[in-house]
Amino acid sequence: MGLCLAAFARPFSLVRSALQMELEAMRAGLLFIIHQVWDNVDIETDCAAVLTALKSYLEDLSDVGCIVEDCKVYLRAISSLNLQSIYRKVNGVAHRLAHIASVNYLDGYWLKETPVIIRDVLYEDSCTST
Known part of the structure; x- marks a missing residue:
């Protein structure tokens, strides 16, 4: 959703x-x-x-x-x-977060908010999964 x-x-x-x-x-x-x-x-x-x-x-x-x-x-x-x-094509958020953590060594969590760094992929995943 x-x-x-x-x-x-x-x-x-x-x-x-x-x-x-x-x-x-x-x-x-x-x-x-x-x-x-x-x-x-x-x-x-x-x-x-x-x-x-x-x-x-x-x-x-x-x-x-x-x-x-x-x-x-x-x-x-x-x-x-x-x-x-x-399908891998609807798992973009996980792949984006994994990539950012591995490249930039980001170590963070967000609760009850959507991080800016995944908003576009979250939207794409939600559109593709339906």
């Missing part, structure tokens, strides 16, 4: 792969949701590997397994949620 409830951009050091970065972002987002005591949450990702790992009932023994297992615990702590896949 084009509304921004919260956003954050945070650099991560010592990340070895795109999958690890996607999982670190998921873990940080889940912790944010838990700390805000939000429920009835829609969680979207354009990374099929993350979605598959989080929906698996098997313990993840890979090099990113500890992050996956943390995320599974955090997902269970949220009372009502929908974890789903979305």
